[in-house]
Amino acid sequence: MSNMAMFSLEKNHFALFGLAPAYRLDLTQLEQSYRDIQAQVHPDKHAHLGEVERRLAMQWSTHANEAYQTLRQPLARARYLLQLNGAESDENSNTAMSPAFLMEQMEWREAIGDAKAAEALADLEHLAGRLRAEIRQREEKLQQALDVERDFAAAAEQVRELKFMEKLREEIHFALEALEN
Amino acid sequence: MALLQIAEPGLSAAPHQHRLAVGIDLGTTNSLVATVRSSISVVLNDEDGRALLPSVVRYLADGTTEVGYAAQAMQSVDPHNTVVSAKRFMGRGVSDIAAIVNLPYQFVDAPGMVQLKTVAGVKSPVEVSAEILKALRARAEKSLGGELVGAVITVPAYFDDAQRQATKDAARLAGLNVLRLLNEPTAAAVAYGLDNAAEGIYVVYDLGGGTFDVSILRLSRGVFEVMATNGDSALGGDDFDHRIYCWVLEQTGLFALSAQDTRLLLTRAREAKEELTFHPETRITAVLSNGQAVDVLLTSKIFSEITLSLVNKTLAPTRKALRDANLGVEDVKGVVMVGGATRMPQIQRAVGEFFGQEPLNNLDPDKVVALGAAIQANVLAGNRSGDEWLLLDVIPLSLGLETMGGLVEKVITRNSTIPVARAQEFTTYKDGQTAMSIHVVQGERELVSDCRSLAKFELRGIPPMAAGAARVRVTFQVDADGLLSVSAREKNSGVEASVMVKPSYGLSDGEIADMLKASQQHAHDDMTARSLREQQVDGGRILEAVAAALAEDGELLNDAERGKIEERMAALRVTLEGNAPQAIKNAAEALNRATESFAGRRMNRSVQQALAGHKLEELES
Ligand SMILES: Nc1ncnc2c1ncn2[C@@H]1O[C@H](COP(=O)(O)OP(=O)(O)O)[C@@H](O)[C@H]1O
Ligand SMILES: [Mg+2]
Numbered sequence: 032m033s034n035m036a037m038f039s040l041e042k043n044h045f046a047l048f049g050l051a052p053a054y055r056l057d058l059t060q061l062e063q064s065y066r067d068i069q070a071q072v073h074p075d076k077h078a079h080l081g082e083v084e085r086r087l088a089m090q091w092s093t094h095a096n097e098a099y100q101t102l103r104q105p106l107a108r109a110r111y112l113l114q115l116n117g118a119e120s121d122e123n124s125n126t127a128m129s130p131a132f133l134m135e136q137m138e139w140r141e142a143i144g145d146a147k148a149a150e151a152l153a154d155l156e157h158l159a160g161r162l163r164a165e166i167r168q169r170e171e172k173l174q175q176a177l178d179v180e181r182d183f184a185a186a187a188e189q190v191r192e193l194k195f196m197e198k199l200r201e202e203i204h205f206a207l208e209a210l211e212n
Numbered sequence: 213m214a215l216l217q218i219a220e221p222g223l224s225a226a227p228h229q230h231r232l233a234v235g236i237d238l239g240t241t242n243s244l245v246a247t248v249r250s251s252i253s254v255v256l257n258d259e260d261g262r263a264l265l266p267s268v269v270r271y272l273a274d275g276t277t278e279v280g281y282a283a284q285a286m287q288s289v290d291p292h293n294t295v296v297s298a299k300r301f302m303g304r305g306v307s308d309i310a311a312i313v314n315l316p317y318q319f320v321d322a323p324g325m326v327q328l329k330t331v332a333g334v335k336s337p338v339e340v341s342a343e344i345l346k347a348l349r350a351r352a353e354k355s356l357g358g359e360l361v362g363a364v365i366t367v368p369a370y371f372d373d374a375q376r377q378a379t380k381d382a383a384r385l386a387g388l389n390v391l392r393l394l395n396e397p398t399a400a401a402v403a404y405g406l407d408n409a410a411e412g413i414y415v416v417y418d419l420g421g422g423t424f425d426v427s428i429l430r431l432s433r434g435v436f437e438v439m440a441t442n443g444d445s446a447l448g449g450d451d452f453d454h455r456i457y458c459w460v461l462e463q464t465g466l467f468a469l470s471a472q473d474t475r476l477l478l479t480r481a482r483e484a485k486e487e488l489t490f491h492p493e494t495r496i497t498a499v500l501s502n503g504q505a506v507d508v509l510l511t512s513k514i515f516s517e518i519t520l521s522l523v524n525k526t527l528a529p530t531r532k533a534l535r536d537a538n539l540g541v542e543d544v545k546g547v548v549m550v551g552g553a554t555r556m557p558q559i560q561r562a563v564g565e566f567f568g569q570e571p572l573n574n575l576d577p578d579k580v581v582a583l584g585a586a587i588q589a590n591v592l593a594g595n596r597s598g599d600e601w602l603l604l605d606v607i608p609l610s611l612g613l614e615t616m617g618g619l620v621e622k623v624i625t626r627n628s629t630i631p632v633a634r635a636q637e638f639t640t641y642k643d644g645q646t647a648m649s650i651h652v653v654q655g656e657r658e659l660v661s662d663c664r665s666l667a668k669f670e671l672r673g674i675p676p677m678a679a680g681a682a683r684v685r686v687t688f689q690v691d692a693d694g695l696l697s698v699s700a701r702e703k704n705s706g707v708e709a710s711v712m713v714k715p716s717y718g719l720s721d722g723e724i725a726d727m728l729k730a731s732q733q734h735a736h737d738d739m740t741a742r743s744l745r746e747q748q749v750d751g752g753r754i755l756e757a758v759a760a761a762l763a764e765d766g767e768l769l770n771d772a773e774r775g776k777i778e779e780r781m782a783a784l785r786v787t788l789e790g791n792a793p794q795a796i797k798n799a800a801e802a803l804n805r806a807t808e809s810f811a812g813r814r815m816n817r818s819v820q821q822a823l824a825g826h827k828l829e830e831l832e833s
Binding site for chain 1: 231391392435531532535588591592593594602603604628629630631632633634689691692753754757800804805807808811812815818819821822823
């Protein structure tokens with residue numbers, strides 16, 4: 032592959048979509064750029080061409096999907112920004128959480144466990160609502176840390192905590208699904 | 213249904229270069245072939261003016277086959293050799309097939325995919341499907357007056373990798389070049405969306421003879437984006453027939469029927485089901501082989517009762533798809549009904565109630581999938597630029613790897629937009645371990661034993677290291693057909709292994725080539741002639757594409773690069789004059805290699821231009 036192709040495929044995801052690297056993002060513009068790129072590179076647009084073009088199209092289209100998914104989801108976007116700034120979120124190795132946070136986690140788990148045991152759909156939905164609000168608040172803080180204060184250590188900690196919140200969200204989701212079936 | 217009028221301006225090939233391409237709906241019950249002719253998508257009928265080809269194949273003792281209506285007519289007489297609903301067996305083992313005891317076939321439990329014993333020998337579902345595809349191909353080539361450049365074959369969105377691969381194998385066995393495997397609901401959405409200039413969230417509810425799919429799509433400014441898909445690849449109109457059949461046995465106290473009688477009653481059950489779409493009650497009558505007469509009255513009320521659980525079985529996946537798409541019923545603008553079984557009033561009612569709106573029935577539910585596939589085939593064959601729309605489809609079921617304790621680690625989650633690739637890193641767990649076995653599975657469950665096993669392979673030759681020191685990166689790549697390939701690489705040593713994930717029982721390229729040869733009536737000469745023609749077409753196409761690229765973006769090359777490409781174009785032209793397929797192939801490959809970096813630069817430029825155009829628009833607005 033030519034150097035030029037390598038360069039573009041390896042551009043950072045923000046640059047690929049013509050966006051400034053920041054946590055706060057214009058999601059409409061992200062989506063529009065994504066669609067514009069797919070309109071050029073998608074395998075359907077190259078199906079009648081030779082093997083080389085078809086392979087390139089698959090690589091490009093795969094890459095655009097990956098980049099889009101990374102930037103679209105807040106947590107993935109934050110992780111990616113940390114990585115760009117040379118600060119990893121160390122989610123697997125760094126498991127030292129603050130006691131206050133762990134306490135909160137236990138309370139959440141208990142509440143979810145109780146609602147699950149009681150098969151209380153309304154309680155679960157209420158918990159889901161509270162969790163959404165909590166996640167939103169934390170995302171605000173994350174934005175401050177990443178875009179304003181550029182305090183990557185604080186942002187990394189927030190990402191680690193948000194990952195736990197994500198897990199809670201999934202648990203409620205599965206519990207709701209199980210109840211509805 | 214209004215005919216699909218497709219605008220002319222996107223036409224990229226001169227009319228005389230129109231490439232013959234078709235869309236094929238390879239259904240459980242009925243199959244169809246359609247094409248775009250004079251910018252209109254049309255279904256191609258058989259000589260008697262019929263659009264549908266029943267997906268039935270009968271094997272005769274002399275090795276010949278009957279396909280379609282002729283075979284269907286014989287199914288009660290010769291049930292063992294007349295294969296119906298072969299699609300239900302594609303990529304499936306004996307243990308996967310529900311109610312297998314009720315089927316009149318002699319199954320051979322081949323590893324992975326079942327096979328059927330017939331008077332003409334043991335046949336795999338892939339071969340049976342290939343017979344149907346061959347019949348459609350012959351119909352299309354006759355009606356269009358030339359050889360097909362390729363076909364888009366539709367598959368249920370909920371088909372897993374094994375079922376997709378089996379479908380692609382069947383197409384190749386039928387001598388078809390597969391331009392794309394396209395999900396049936398997506399094909400329907402294309403036909404519906406283009407025809408109605410639809411915008412917003414649409415649900416496609418597709419209940420055919422043997423499969424159920426539900427897809428949720430967002431249609432906006434020419435983009436068809438599948439947000440979620442779900443379904444049941446073993447649920448369809450057949451199951452409703454079966455409920456009626458069981459009810460008849462109950463009413464009459466019959467049991468232990470012969471294969472002939474079973475098939476006869478199932479046929480009567482199906483007729484009764486279709487009658488009940490138009491009448492409140494229907495009589496089911498039959499005379500069994502021992503002379504006993506069956507005569508019972510079935511009302512639509514009873515029919516609704518005995519099939520209630522089946523109807524509900526379609527709503528669970530519908531709910532799941534909505535949840536995966538993060539949407540509620542109130543977000544849905546329209547529900548497009550596809551598949552013959554959606555004609556049943558209880559289905560119409562249930563869907564209407566669930567979504568709180570009348571379902572959309574303004575298309576022919578039998579034809580819409582084939583029409584959509586043909587529209588896409590026309591674009592993929594290069595007859596038309598297709599700039600006006602883009603399909604973004606998803607993978608229906610998660611893909612993962614077996615980890616310790618028989619657990620699944622998901623690598624790609626369901627409803628990811630394809631094409632998609634993802635890598636996961638693993639390590640050795642023993643000192644000096646030199647091999648690592650990799651087991652690829654598909655499904656949503658946590659245990660490997662609850663998921664479908666797709667492939668097992670080994671990465672060998674890892675240099676001995678301490679446990680945990682090796683770093684094996686396993687990469688999953690799902691292409692635009694939804695087919696997976698997996699590669700594994702040890703990072704320190706560079707040792708590599710990869711597989712196109714073919715279910716272990718899938719057909720190898722060699723096997724397909726052999727079968728193709730065997731099925732070719734006329735010997736070697738024909739094969740070479742065909743191969744030469746194919747290479748000539750391919751070579752001509754590449755020349756044409758490179759010439760167009762040079763005219764468009766020639767300034768991306770320096771003189772030396774351009775010189776080299778032109779040299780190889782000339783070389784290819786020379787071989788095209790001759791009659792050696794291999795020489796053409798080699799020259800075409802050489803040209804391909806020479807244009808590799810040029811193609812990369814062109815792709816970059818097109819991306820840059822797309823974004824630049826986008827920014828301009830924003831400034832202007
Ligand atoms: N009028 C009708 N009422 C009820 N079911 C029907 C009617 N017409 C066709 N069907 C059923 O639709 C199914 C076939 O649908 P089709 O879309 O052709 O299936 P497939 O895509 O699986 O080939 C069969 O089960 C058939 O009995
Ligand atoms: Mg169908």
